[in-house]
Amino acid sequence: MKKWIWMMTVLTAIVVLAACGNQGKTEGTKEETVTVKDMLNKDGVKIKKNPKKVVVFDMGSLDTLDKLGVNVTALPKQVVPKYLSKYEDDKYENVGGLKEPNFEKIAEIKPDLIIIQSRQSDAFDEFSEIAPTILMDVDTANYMESFKKNATTLGEIFDKEDEVKKELAAIDQKVDALKKQAKELKQNGLVIMANDSKMTAFGAKSRYGLIHDVFGITPADQKLEPSDKHGQSISYEYMVKTNPDYLFVIDRGAAIGEETSAKQLVENDYVKSVKAVKNNHVVYLNSDMWYLSGGGLESLTAMIDEVKQGIDQK
Template identity: 25%
Template sequence: MGNAVVPVNPQRVVVLTNESTDIVLALGITPIGAVRSWSGAPYYDYIADDMANVPIVGDEMQPNLERIAALKPDLIIGSQVRQEQIYSQLNAIAPTVFSETIGESWQENLRLYGKALNREVEAEKLLTDWDRRVANLQQQLANRNLQVSLVRFLPGAARVYLKDSFPGQILQEVGLQRPPLQSGDGFAQEVSFEQIPAMEADALFYFTYTGDGNNQDLTNVAEPWLNHPLWKQLSVVQLGNAHAVSDVVWTTAGGVQAANLLLDDLEKNLGL
């Protein structure tokens, strides 16, 4: 988006994506303002305590410029994929640094935010710790040749997640295989009930849409799928290897903390 001249050690940082909230906290900085979580709650549970007193400045798709300006930030962190249209307005308030996208690019974004915050050493330590953990998992999984399926349930729909998604990229990094329908490039693919057999794998992780704060009734979103005869016929289901996991951790949050929580789920459910 151009050049941003930032303070040497920014103290008043506003973050405009859930991913950057996760990452900035991991770098040891508490923002002075942040966008609301996608769930409608102020912040996701896993960072709620750290963000307890931080004011909301709108949501990712519609940050509130007046609230941001009132906080007098000395740095704003956002993403081109979310806020490109208002970059010039944000940059008029304070130096603004955007990632290009979010999700699968979280490691690149961690380095970018670390540079903007003058926390490059901390960012590299987080990435070194991540690489060490991934290498350990690769070693444990090397001889198991496991195929892992990723499924997300949404109102009236289901998706399988592909290699370029946040969880897909992590599975690839640790050396897990994917079913044929999920092994291609791309983010996700919507599937029908008839395609449930293509979800078959050695292990299946499913996560359910948690809402966007619009008071939708999401109580039974997954039920049509979990109760479908084809789902019940999957060997992975019958063997007890289909695992419900957090939608926040596996797809909506992003960031280094969420990535490590995802690895926790893999270790727990794959017996590592």
């Protein structure tokens, strides 16, 4: 009898331990999430931490994820920045163009997360039906604040918080050094984009306004209003009248694989009297980074270095 009672006690203990073990296993494997709020997810959207299948439409985010060593599953391969050309490999799925996503292909992938930019914002509902979708645009009027928020959010999602903090601290140091250099330079600059036979200019708080707002270069035209992503159309007469000390040039054609036109458009007899042209202070910026993927950890670092090197040409 005693032996039977002893055996029942042992069996009961084993069952209880097994149940506790299973409960601990269930609790231990509970998925962690991060809640992300943006212009399209004002109430917040829950994202599973360390998502395995990630579709990226924002090249700045692709840049940051690449820098952090995070794998992505798919992207639009229509126009990929040259320095990110490894993502053109067949092991990465092609999900259409920046303006024409292939929703059927995206649905087949069954992603855990989709990252978009403003170009795709009109299709947010369609993306969200497939998987949690977040917007990673940089606010040009508050560039550094939104850039840091985006990088920090990606760090939280992919357990890379420490790496992001380190990268942001290094970028802050570079920005501070450039601002000091720009202040000591005591010269102004004008940012223009060459697009085929047309030129557009960008002032403070605009798409490329960080050259003034963040880097500290004085605008050559203080009255140039913030504009849309394409800038304000300008003429050679405007350039001569404005007469900037430095010209910072972005070649849209080079960025999207069309014929480059910037040098012929900017440096010619019409503007040879402009100080920037006359003194060899025309700085041709990396169009891949400025036009396609600005706002990434790698691209912003390179953008700072480019402007610094440009104004070193005293």
